[in-house]
Amino acid sequence: MKTPNITKQRIEKYLEQGKRFDGRKLDEFRELVIETGVSKNAEGSARVKLGKTDVIVGVKMDVSKPYADSQDKGTMMVNVELLPLSSPRFENGPPKFPAIELARVIDRGIRECKFIDFEKLCIKKGEKVWTVFIDIYSINDDGNLLDAAGIGAVAALKDAKIPKYDEENEQVLFGELTDKSLPVKKEFPISITFHKVGENIIVDPTREEEDVSEARVTIGSSKGIISSMQKGDLKALDIEEFNKILDMLEKTWNDIFKKINRNKILESL
Amino acid sequence: MTKEFKRQDGRKPDEIREISAKVGIIPNADGSAMFQSGKTIAIAAVYGPKEHHPRNQRNPARGTLRCTYNMMSFSVTDRIRPGPNRRSTEISKIIEWALEPVVMLDKYPGLVVDVHIHMTQADAGTRCAGINAAAMALAHAGIPMKDLVSSIAAGKLDKTIVLDLDKYEDSEFEEGEGSTDIPITFTGDGKLTHIQVDGHITTEQLKQAIKMAREASKKIYEVQKKALKDSLGGGK
Numbered sequence: 074m075k076t077p078n079i080t081k082q083r084i085e086k087y088l089e090q091g092k093r094f095d096g097r098k099l100d101e102f103r104e105l106v107i108e109t110g111v112s113k114n115a116e117g118s119a120r121v122k123l124g125k126t127d128v129i130v131g132v133k134m135d136v137s138k139p140y141a142d143s144q145d146k147g148t149m150m151v152n153v154e155l156l157p158l159s160s161p162r163f164e165n166g167p168p169k170f171p172a173i174e175l176a177r178v179i180d181r182g183i184r185e186c187k188f189i190d191f192e193k194l195c196i197k198k199g200e201k202v203w204t205v206f207i208d209i210y211s212i213n214d215d216g217n218l219l220d221a222a223g224i225g226a227v228a229a230l231k232d233a234k235i236p237k238y239d240e241e242n243e244q245v246l247f248g249e250l251t252d253k254s255l256p257v258k259k260e261f262p263i264s265i266t267f268h269k270v271g272e273n274i275i276v277d278p279t280r281e282e283e284d285v286s287e288a289r290v291t292i293g294s295s296k297g298i299i300s301s302m303q304k305g306d307l308k309a310l311d312i313e314e315f316n317k318i319l320d321m322l323e324k325t326w327n328d329i330f331k332k333i334n335r336n337k338i339l340e341s342l
Numbered sequence: 343m344t345k346e347f348k349r350q351d352g353r354k355p356d357e358i359r360e361i362s363a364k365v366g367i368i369p370n371a372d373g374s375a376m377f378q379s380g381k382t383i384a385i386a387a388v389y390g391p392k393e394h395h396p397r398n399q400r401n402p403a404r405g406t407l408r409c410t411y412n413m414m415s416f417s418v419t420d421r422i423r424p425g426p427n428r429r430s431t432e433i434s435k436i437i438e439w440a441l442e443p444v445v446m447l448d449k450y451p452g453l454v455v456d457v458h459i460h461m462t463q464a465d466a467g468t469r470c471a472g473i474n475a476a477a478m479a480l481a482h483a484g485i486p487m488k489d490l491v492s493s494i495a496a497g498k499l500d501k502t503i504v505l506d507l508d509k510y511e512d513s514e515f516e517e518g519e520g521s522t523d524i525p526i527t528f529t530g531d532g533k534l535t536h537i538q539v540d541g542h543i544t545t546e547q548l549k550q551a552i553k554m555a556r557e558a559s560k561k562i563y564e565v566q567k568k569a570l571k572d573s574l575g576g577g578k
Contacts, residue, residue, distance in 0.1 A: 112463045113381060115416035125369045129462060131416025152424055157410070158387040160370050160456035165410060167425070208415040208424060210460070212385070213368050250418030 076284035080271070087182030095124075095279065100325050102277040107224065109232040109335040115144060117233025121225040123277065125215035127159070130207050130225035132233040132255075136245050139202040147194025147203040151180040153222065159211035178303050179209070179223050179264065182293030186262040186300035189230065193256035196238065198238070203235070216283040219291060223264035223335065230257055262300065263333075265325055265337055266291040269308060272316055276325055287334045290318055294326060347502040350510055358494060358506040358558050359467075363474070363565050365482050365573035373483025376571065377475035381465035386475035387458045388483040394454035405450030409437040409457045411472055413554060417464040433469050434459075438537035440473050440493065440527040446486040455485060466512040467495050470525050473536070478566050482573060489530040492562040496551035498522035498543050503551050505558050524551055528559040 086091060089295035097103070103124030111120040115131035123240045153176040155163045168176075174263060183189065194203040207229065233255045237246040268278050268286035278286060293301035301320075304310070310318075347355060359380030368374035370389035378384075394400045411434040415424045437459065445455070457479065459472040470493035477490045497507040500518030504511070507523055515521040522541025529535060534552075543551070 112414070113418055114419050114463060114465075117417060127368070129414070131414060135415045152415070154424055156458065156460065157384070157389070157456065158368065158371070158460055161389050161392075206415065206421055208421075210414055213370050215369070237426065292473035305362075317437075 076281045080281060081285040083142045084282060085273075088271055088273040088275065093275070094281070097277075099275045100271060100321055100328075102325075102329055102332060105224070105328075105329070105332040105334055105336065107228050107333065109228055112242055114258070115229075115233075116236060117229045117231070117255070119225045119228035119232060120330055121221045121228065123217060123221040123224075124279065125213055126217055126221050127212040128218060128221045128225050128333040129210045130214055130222065130229040132229045133206045134233070134236055134245070135204050135206070136196060136201050136238065136243075137204045139199065143191070144199040145202075147189070147205065148191070149180070149184065149189060149205045149207065151176045151183070151207045151209070151226070153179070153209045153211075155211050155214070155218070157311045160214040161216070163211070174305070175222060176209070178219060179207075179290055180263045181301040181303075182223055182262050182291075183203070183207075183226060183230070186293065186295050186298070188227070188258050188262055190255065190256040190258070201243070203234075205230075216280040217266065217279045218276060219266050220264055223262075223293070224329075227263075231337075244263075249290065256319070260295045262289055262293045262295045263326055263329055264293045264301075265322065265329065267321065269310060269314065274314065274321065276321070290315070292318075292322060294322065320342065343463045347499070347504075349499070349504065351508065353504075354357045355502055356427070356554050356558070359508065361562060361565055363478060363569035364492050365478050365569045366416065371474040371479070371483070373479040373481070373485070375475045375482060377478065377543045377566075379467055379471050380476075381463060382467050382471045383461065383463040384471035384475040385460050385462060385469065386472065386479040388455060388476075388479045388485065390455035390483075390493070391450040391456075391485070392456070393451040394452060400452050402452050402453075403529040403537060405447035405452070406454045407442050407445055407447060407457065408454055409434050409441065409459065409476065411437055411459045411469070413461040413464055413468065417461045419519055429529070433472075434534060436538070437473055437476060440491060441476060443482065443533070444477075444487050444491055444529055445480060446488065449486055455480070455483075464509075466507055466523075469493070470495055470527070473527055474562060474566060478570060481570055485561035489537055490563060490566055491527050492559040492566060493525065493527040493536065494555050494558045495523055495525040496555040497524055498541060498547060498551065503554060505554055524548070526552060526553070526555045526559075528556060530563055532556060533553060534554075
């Protein structure tokens with residue numbers, strides 16, 4: 074089921090000549106389609122297609138007690154389900170490492186750049202704050218679920234409206250939304266994952282390319298400011314390679330930003 | 343039928359919600375489909391026949407159909423904790439029973455066919471939508487089948503027999519005798535593969551409800567068949 078060695082060699086050989094199987098450049102993303110409001114009972118939702126990769130993200134909210142160390146701040150939880158529906162490789166059962174890592178990397182991408190203003194999600198200091206649940210489901214895995222899910226999370230957050238809250242009875246009126254959007258920044262973070270395949274660095278790998286990647290770096294950034302990063306997989310990167318990734322970041326970021334805006338969704342909200 | 347009964351959304355008693363279907367929505371799957379009924383949306387994917395793990399669950403005489411039904415956490419107004427629960431576990435089994443009579447599993451001894459069903463948006467009638475999507479996904483995967491199955495809920499609001507309860511009718515309607523939900527699944531030639539009743543109803547009323555559901559199942563069958571034919575036209 075894994076990509077065979079002979080394909081790996083062929084992919085690497087192609088990359089040496091600056092080519093990929095689907096005709097893309099090394100730093101080029103696949104076609105991106107974003108649709109919001111795809112699940113009407115969610116506070117906000119989005120479906121993101123990156124080539125054949127397909128994810129659905131929903132935002133739900135509830136009221137709970139704040140954490141002891143941040144009494145006047147709302148909270149956030151990111152959950153990822155890699156559904157067996159989306160790939161023959163995924164199995165039923167409790168989340169395994171890939172789903173957990175995905176959720177945590179996306180969590181940090183959003184949290185660290187302070188995309189959500191958690192102080193505005195405080196209802197009563199020390200007692201009641203809003204919790205924002207970001208639930209991500211894979212629909213079809215053709216590589217790079219991480220970047221697709223990151224874009225989906227931001228789109229769903231931008232789409233979300235805060236539910237009505239009955240202060241007298243201290244309960245959330247689920248199903249009734251106010252017209253107030255979530256307090257999010259105008260500038261949004263984009264997570265981009267760079268992969269080392271052979272001696273080359275590529276972005277937005279297909280399933281096959283992701284299989285043969287030997288090291289990856291995910292960078293969450295917004296307008297030139299990096300706020301989260303994670304290196305994954307077994308191979309080491311030398312400093313030159315790492316610098317090359319940092320040099321690729323700006324152009325790739327701008328390309329995706331344009332693609333997102335072409336979808337008009339994030340801009341208009 | 344009882345005199346003028348007004349449904350909240352203006353439907354006639356025997357009127358089902360608007361339905362649509364699409365086949366081939368998940369490229370990785372061997373077969374896949376979407377079925378929408380009003381605001382309820384189900385997606386289904388089929389993987390297999392394939393090796394059955396764990397081994398001790400293999401049936402050497404015939405293949406196994408394994409269904410998973412799940413509601414996405416945000417598909418309803420009150421978030422559901424992700425992962426299986428008692429309700430989804432039961433419905434998964436009900437769906438297996440609803441589908442199995444038409445799937446020719448004797449062709450695949452020792453193997454398993456996995457059917458994954460997820461609700462992306464829910465407004466009652468999720469098991470019916472799930473069964474309809476799953477039947478199409480199985481056909482799309484090329485699994486030999488004797489027929490399709492089509493599922494619809496009949497119901498009773500106060501004293502009136504109706505079809506296809508929505509969320510309000512299913513869980514909030516309380517006038518008179520209240521609401522009764524009767525999801526039923528039929529094969530194309532009208533055999534029952536699944537029925538449940540929740541509420542209270544006389545035998546005569548139930549007979550009438552089944553008759554009404556049978557008529558509606560024919561419409562659903564045509565929509566499923568058309569979606570499958572359309573998927574062949576597209577080239578997949």
